[in-house]
Amino acid sequence: MDDSLVKRLHAVGVCGLSDAMDKHGIDGQCLGIMPFGPDMKIAGPAFTIRMVPVGLSGGVVGDYIDDVEPGQVVVIDNNGRRDATVWGDILTTVASHRGIGGTVIDGVCRDISTSLGVGYPIFARANTMRTGKDRVTADAYNVTVQLAGVRIEPGDWLVGDSDGVIAIPRARLEEVLTTAEEITAVEDQIIAAVRGGARLDEARRKLKYHQLQTAPSKAG
Template identity: 35%
Template sequence: MSDLAGLFDVEMLKAKLYAAVLSDVLDQLGSPNQALKPFVRPLDEASILCGFARTGLYMKRYHFPEGHNPYALEMDLIDSLAPGEIAVLACDGPTDRIAPWGELLTTASMVRGAAGCLTDGLVRDVRRIRELNFPLFHGGIGPLDTKGRAEMMAKDEPVEVAGARVEPGDFIFGDADGVVVVPKRLFREAVTLALSKIEAEDTTRDELLAGASLRAVFERHGVL
């Protein structure tokens, strides 16, 4: 598991954070391109994706030699997931061909304590995955298997998912607004700023509910 996990209570972060505030503070920190393209959506909009990235890179394949196991590296990644880690599968999406995730990978990941899956590829077996309440953010839904179409060619290397760079150990947060990637080097600062901004937003909301003007509240707290 990421060595950053001990800096904050991840369950607390899952309860308090949201994608928009993380995006705001990353803008403030000079990293404005950390939100994934909006075609990546949660399978269940009530789910929260919160954890640390383990990456897998897929490419299209059109032929498999006899005796070759196209799932080998994929299985290695899933079998090595630790509690709190998220399988991040880069498929050069949006795609109508590469569908790396389904019910059995979900089950194996859950048993290992994984925090979810993020992919810009397709997913399948969605009815069963919804029943498992496993956080899954995807680039589309389709019935295709990867065999004969694609293969994981590298794992635990930097990848690009839906327009955002993801490195192993980066902090991933997703909700109904979308997914944000917090680079490892910015994790402590970004989360600290986000929690502070959330407090200011709570105060702003209370004052607005009490009838204060938006301009007056913004001038006091600088939050909008």
């Protein structure tokens, strides 16, 4: 894991990255999936899991965890289900101990107190007590999944903070990050100008702020 890359991603944050993705026409905002603590952050490549209803086949929810590499982010597609958890205290404890980068769930989890206690970041739609055992099962690993309608390939980067979580295609990561850094730098200049007595509309127009966040096809 490139620590300098992670630091750059956290420095611009999810909002800056989201604006940059809009600029490049990339739909990667996983809407409705939020952290369980205001200081929780993630940034790392995806280890994907696709969950399905258990049916008659049986199966397990979490025995994949030993195959996840330190720094990777566990991405669980449970089709947005809120009636069956796919993550709890045992997985949190093992993941935290192994240095896994965090967990993102299109669905729900439980045992949030353990996550908060060890500082392990979890992003999900909600939490509940109802186990996923005998209700859902892990069907496939490191396959294409989706989070809130966003397509996620294994190795795509998940970045999250207090404003939510986004997925960046790994082939576009540096491009998106560079644009986000440019947008953030201009925002800093606008704030400095306003504090120096400038009008906000003038500062935005002078620094071409709107164009920075608009895809070329929509910029006129």
